[in-house]
Amino acid sequence: MQKSKILAFLLALVVSIVLWFYAVTVVNPDDTITISGISVQFEGTEALTSQGLMLTGGDSTKVSIKVSGRRSDLKELNNETVTAIADVTRIAASGSYQLSWSVVWPSTVATGDISETSRAPSRISVTVSDIKENPEVPIELEYTGEPKTGYMIDKSNLTLGTQSISVRGPAEEVNKIARAVVRVDVTDADALIDTDCPVVLLDKDGNELSLSQYVTSSADSVRVTIPILQYKDIKLNATLISGGGATSEDAEVTIEPSTLRVTGNTAVLDAMADELTxxxxxxxxxxxxxxxxxxxxxxxxxxxRADSQTVKITVTLKGLVTKEFTVPTANILRKEAPAGMTFADQNVKITVRGRASVMSTLRMEDLTVTADFSRHYDAAAKQVELEVALPANVSAGVIGGPYTVQVSLSETDGGNTES
Structure with a gap:
């Protein structure tokens, strides 16, 4: 008896389930669902472009709809099979707009079998901007860090894959772009750097710009080649030869630049002295x-590696005075003078330089002036160069030479008298 009751209960349960399924699928087949995350497709963007316009907002909008229909049809609907369409053909100027939109159902569903009960949002907000293109934004190279000690950047031979890039996008963003930079970290570098570096866009004040995805450029990175060279700084000097009453103690010497940076391989730099005359x-x-x-x-x-290949040396003499002596040609010693030779000049003015204490005591008689015809006679010019000597204990010297005198030869050995 108990067993029969259990069987009857189970049979009733099965019948109830069958009746419910029948009622749901056959007697009452309709249902309502909400489809979210539907992408919007914009028609007429080519017309915008032809007018120098572009979408810069709202183009990534997602919409949702609530629809009713038979379950067999509703199963075909989701955010991949349903499409929303908005038309921008009538937009003729930059600005913000509210657009209506329509729904395109999948071809497997008859539109008469489903109905839309609500949608969100009811209209789509979009932004349209003027298109601006800058065809030549200059690229500059910036360094961070310093090469390894004893190494330098060879700025004269560095290369960029391109000197400029073109940028296109909304006018309000492109107008902010003043220049582009690529930044290279040269910290402790001791060899050639050859790498691709990202391009960073800056405004007129040098601030990095954060631009939207609507801004595009001809290159996002640039190939950079930077030679890194070993160098040595050489001290420059000049050798002074005492003369004319002056010594190195009387001279003030400046050399600009005072050092010279040079590059080469390790062997040649090690072999080079630290100073160069x-x-x-x-x-x-x-x-x-x-x-x-x-x-x-x-x-x-x-x-x-100097900016200029020439070095300027300035020499200034200080603490010296000059004195001019008028020496009669009659006082000039003659050595191996030709027969009949006479001096055409009456006097020779000779300048001597030295410290004031020395020059105050120096007299004309202290000068020994010699005309050595065997060594310094110019027959064509008819003049002889003079040798001027001072006493060995006098710290002074002759300047302003060479000193010469004209000579005359009387007629001898069939020659003619010349003057």
Missing amino acids: IRTIDLAQITGTETFEVTPELPSGVTS
Whole structure:
């Protein structure tokens, strides 16, 4: 008896389930669902572009709809099979707009079998901007850090894959772009750097710009090649030769630049001395201040890295005075003079330089002036160069030479009298 009751209960349960399923699927087949996250497709963007316009907001909008229909049809609907369409063809100027939108159902569902009961949002907000293009934004190279000690950047031979890029996008953003930079970290570098670096866009004040996805450029990165060279700083000096009453103690010498940076391989730099003499200067030829421009001669394999290849040496003599002596030609000693030779000049003016204490006691009689015809006679010019000597214990010297006198030869040995 108990067993029969259990069987009857189970049979009733099965019948109830069958009746419920029948009622749901056959007697009452309709249902309502909400489809969210439907992407919006915009028609007429080509028309915007032809007018110099572009969508810059709202183009990523998602919509949702609530629909009713038979379950067999509703099963075909989701945010991948249903599409929302908005038309931008009628937009003719930049600004913000509210657009209506329509729904496109999948081809497997008859539109008469389903009905839309609500939608969100009811209209789509979009932003339209003027298109601006800057065809030539200059690219600059910026360094961070410093190369390894004893190494330098060879700025004269660095290369960028391109000197400029073109940028296109909304006018309000493109107008902010003043220049572009690529930044390279050279910290402790001791060899060639050859890498791709991202391009960073800056405004006129040098601030990095954070631009929208609507801004595009011809290149997001640039190839950068930076030679890193080993260098050595060489001290420059000049050798002074005493003369004309001046010694190195009387001279003030400035060399600009005072050091020269050179590059080369390790072997040639190690072999090069720490100082380099670039000029020998005879102080006898200096009066007051003299300036020399010198191009240093460097060993093979060594290259100057100075901005200018010339070095300026300035020599100034201080604490010296000059005195002029008028020496009669009758006082000139003659050595191996031709027969019949006479001096055409009556006097020779000779300038001597030295410290004031010395020059105050020096007299004309202290000068020994010699005309050595065997060594210094110019027959064509009919003049002889003079040798001027001072006492050995006098710290002074002759400047302003060479000193010469004209000569006359009387007629001898069939020659003619010349003057």
